[in-house]
Amino acid sequence: MGAWHNANGTLDPVKVRAAYPILATTPGGRPLHYLDSAATAQRPQRVVDAVSNYLLTANANPHRGSYTLGQMATEGYEGARARIAKYLNVPASELVMLGSATEALNLVARSWGKANLRRGDVVLVTEAEHHANLIPWQQITREMDADLEFIPVDDITGEILWDRLDSLMKLKPKIVAVGHVSNVLGSIAPLAQIAEAAHAVGALLCVDGCQAVANMPVSIPDLGADFYAFSAHKMGGLFSGGGLWARADLLAEMAPIETGGDMIRGVRLRDADFAEGTQRFEAGTPDASGAVALAAACDLLDEFGRDKIHAHESLMLERVLRELPEVLPDARILGPRDASQRAGLVAFSSDLVHAHDLAEILDRRGVAIRAGHHCAMPLHEQLELSASARVSVAPYTTNDDLDALFAGLRDARTVFER
């Protein structure tokens, strides 16, 4: 089973930790219990090595150098694109490499949206979206005089009310944009059902996959999506990097939103012809080192096995969901109670201890969690919360990390129940 697994084939997080040097460091003199991988994942040594190897042995401007080193740089970049495409089970020719998921979602809204939305058209999103899959739609619907409508959430649990889909489809949306896994609720969206409902009324489905791609198997062709955005830094890649997969026929018709070098076929003084395929959307010198890093991260995640990552993370989440109410009885868990409906994270609030105070007290034990609105302010408004505390897990999360989490939660109770 290789270096990362137990004899019975399950993922062994203790072995996995060896791939991430930062986990052995002691920030502030305390052992690190990193439970904020949903914000950004830790970087494997292998990813850093791949970047330095590329920069120290194959560095030249990709797509431009006709000399041998230039070809090596281009091959490194295009090889990385092919590797990332394989990770998502899509053709490399349909994968646009960008700086972030935010860029990818802005590209869909501003390019596809600008060309296809008309006055009165409807764009449908959920009330739980990350700002990156909300604000671009606010902007483009305002610009095109189109309407933005919402799939509501339950006011108490925050769970997205997918059973409203059928009646919302009567609005005949042009596009439905949803997160694959909610970065607050942790819930996995029923994409097959959503795709069927959307396609039945001629709508496209745009999926924000940021919180899914590192935590569970994702084969884009099986999802029914028409657009799929993801982010490198949530997968162990660098901060810069992300991408957009789009159906080939959609991509062929989309106009670039950024123009300049590298994305052209021919340029005259007063106009230009744009390159075909993905290159049209990648103006300027590409972040080749970021792509190489992400390809190395994909290699490692596939060695772990994404089904095995998901199984391990589910065990961790099950424990959090089971023990949290015992340790902090007033905890209000957001999203489904059942770990099998989740991937990667659990967020909660408590009237006794505010999320910031909790994060501060946990930090004294080296436990790093996220406190705030997690770039989903409207969802928190809907739940009448100013903030929530989010625990997120990764292949390298151990029971030891969760022990420290629960010890810190007990500290917080002691302080606030005084």
Added chain:
Amino acid sequence: MGGMDDLYREQILEHHRRPHNQAPLAAPSVSLEGRNPNCGDVINLQLQLDDAGVITDVAFSGRGCAISQAGTSLITDELRGKSVDEILGLGSPFVMELLGVEVGPSRIHCALLGLETTQKALATLRTT
């Protein structure tokens, strides 16, 4: 856990549990909502001033972490009798002294929410 005991001292927790100056003013001279956009801490502050520009009464309501709410409670206790100029001259050392603890960079915005909202509210009075 020494640092934690400092930040979550009994005095701060007491202000968090029972914040002062919660009774809304009937006719405030100025009201302002203050927010920490990254954290979601929020307060609604009301100030009453006399003709000489001295604060005569203050009230707030809000939700957020203990530091933001206790910090606001503590600062509102200090406002009555002070002039606009005096208040505009106050800075973070004043709040740290009230809290009795040096607040680190990750929580400083929580600690200063009350003072900064007061100063912004007074600045709007000036410009109108």
